[in-house]
Amino acid sequence: MTSLFALVDCNNFYASCERAFNPSLIGKPVVVLSNNDGCVIARSNEAKALGIKMGVPAFEMAALVKTQEVQVFSSNYELYGDMSRRVVETLRQFTPNLEVYSIDESFLDLGNLRGVDLGAYAHSIKATVQQWTGIPVAVGVAPTKTLAKIANRLSKKSAKAGGVLVLTDERHITEALKRTDISDVWGVGRRYAKKLAAFGVHTAWDLRNVTDAFAKKHFTVVGLRTVRELRGEACLDLELVPPSKQNICTSRSFARRLTELQDIEQALTSHAVRCATKLRKQKSCAGALTVFLETSRFAGEGQLYYNSRTLSLASATSSELELLRCALMALRSIYRPGYRYKKTGIILQDIVPANQVQLSLLDSGNRERDARLMGTLDALRERFGHTCVGYGVQGTGKVWAMKKDHISPCYTTRLADLLQVK
DNA sequence: TCTGGGGTCCTAGGACCC
DNA sequence: TCTGGGGTCCTAGGACCC
Numbered sequence: 001m002t003s004l005f006a007l008v009d010c011n012n013f014y015a016s017c018e019r020a021f022n023p024s025l026i027g028k029p030v031v032v033l034s035n036n037d038g039c040v041i042a043r044s045n046e047a048k049a050l051g052i053k054m055g056v057p058a059f060e061m062a063a064l065v066k067t068q069e070v071q072v073f074s075s076n077y078e079l080y081g082d083m084s085r086r087v088v089e090t091l092r093q094f095t096p097n098l099e100v101y102s103i104d105e106s107f108l109d110l111g112n113l114r115g116v117d118l119g120a121y122a123h124s125i126k127a128t129v130q131q132w133t134g135i136p137v138a139v140g141v142a143p144t145k146t147l148a149k150i151a152n153r154l155s156k157k158s159a160k161a162g163g164v165l166v167l168t169d170e171r172h173i174t175e176a177l178k179r180t181d182i183s184d185v186w187g188v189g190r191r192y193a194k195k196l197a198a199f200g201v202h203t204a205w206d207l208r209n210v211t212d213a214f215a216k217k218h219f220t221v222v223g224l225r226t227v228r229e230l231r232g233e234a235c236l237d238l239e240l241v242p243p244s245k246q247n248i249c250t251s252r253s254f255a256r257r258l259t260e261l262q263d264i265e266q267a268l269t270s271h272a273v274r275c276a277t278k279l280r281k282q283k284s285c286a287g288a289l290t291v292f293l294e295t296s297r298f299a300g301e302g303q304l305y306y307n308s309r310t311l312s313l314a315s316a317t318s319s320e321l322e323l324l325r326c327a328l329m330a331l332r333s334i335y336r337p338g339y340r341y342k343k344t345g346i347i348l349q350d351i352v353p354a355n356q357v358q359l360s361l362l363d364s365g366n367r368e369r370d371a372r373l374m375g376t377l378d379a380l381r382e383r384f385g386h387t388c389v390g391y392g393v394q395g396t397g398k399v400w401a402m403k404k405d406h407i408s409p410c411y412t413t414r415l416a417d418l419l420q421v422k
Numbered sequence: 423t424c425t426g427g428g429g430t431c432c433t434a435g436g437a438c439c440c
Numbered sequence: 441t442c443t444g445g446g447g448t449c450c451t452a453g454g455a456c457c458c
Contacts, residue, residue, distance in 0.1 A: 249427080250427090
């Protein structure tokens with residue numbers, strides 16, 4: 001019994017989410033910007049056709065926005081997250097064995113569908129998601145995840161495929177691999193693509209035909225796995241339950257440069273609270289944390305600064321009181337006056353399940369009291385929004401708050417926003 | 423003026439131990 | 441002058457993903 005996977009990928013996901021609730025955008029070039037309206041992270045097909053590249057800074061696009069009436073949106077993760085959940089719930093109608101790979105991609109196990117018309121099945125997945133959520137998707141089906149990725153990608157490129165491609169026949173797989181550039185293979189990034197090209201490996205077909213020894217020597221066991229997957233040998237299973245995270249990070253660029261420690265403390269406090277909330281959500285505790293502080297990478301000579309400080313906790317905790325105290329201590333130790341700072345953030349590390357925490361003899365805090373307080377805070381924030389309760393050091397001014405000049409309404413999660421829709 | 427945020431995994435090499 | 445060898449743990453850095 002051979003394996004069979006489908007990769008369902010939402011087309012231009014963030015742009016499609018904006019469109020799903022605003023039909024006047026259909027047929028127009030739409031782009032979605034990163035946090036702080038920094039650079040382009042999603043484009044509709046019309047925007048791609050105008051030559052707008054992924055990752056370009058928003059200001060470089062100004063002329064096109066004017067002349068071509070490009071519709072620009074700040075990112076609205078509340079909306080995209082909710083739409084993502086709707087898509088996944090729809091996909092669950094088709095198989096109980098599903099891996100949510102990212103906000104806009106899921107792998108489905110179709111291993112029990114031998115004898116079924118796979119093309120028709122894939123088409124019905126696509127049509128159902130479109131009908132139930134308004135989000136267009138592409139479906140690629142193949143014996144391994146890596147091949148399903150390739151099938152998915154080709155399904156979007158060919159007008160004939162129309163967003164669905166089944167690669168089970170050896171002849172079709174060979175043809176697909178010959179048409180796929182090495183850098184478009186899942187797991188091969190820019191660096192490896194360059195290195196492979198130097199060995200005369202240019203297409204996925206070339207890569208499939210290298211020896212195991214070559215793959216292992218130059219691209220580690222990860223690369224070898226990719227080669228085997230290209231040959232149709234499934235090495236990557238579906239991850240039905242998302243593994244709990246080993247690091248949890250929250251960081252943001254400031255809307256404008258900050259110079260004062262107090263302002264940066266406000267930002268870091270908010271990040272630490274968010275980060276600790278994520279930690280408790282996966283029922284874990286952290287044994288260490290790192291705080292970093294940096295100027296813009298584009299700052300001039302002598303104005304560049306980056307520093308970070310890692311602190312270990314006496315025993316792992318999920319109390320934001322403790323984490324916050326440590327984070328601020330770390331920040332104060334790396335802050336230097338005289339720089340124009342761009343970004344700060346916190347990374348929680350040495351993460352363990354909350355029920356396996358080793359208590360330290362030096363542990364001085366009142367763990368039970370803190371745990372009750374955290375439970376209350378989580379419940380309040382869940383109900384009234386993340387900013388409803390905070391700390392004095394957070395301030396109320398939000399001098400660091402993100403720029404979001406083009407935000408759309410949270411159509412799916414806020415009644416007030418929905419009522420405003422005309 | 424303006425350039426995102428969040429993750430994972432693997433390896434090499436040093437420290438340290440017996 | 442001789443200057444083992446094997447194992448483990450940790451960390452930094454490099455590569456990748458969305």
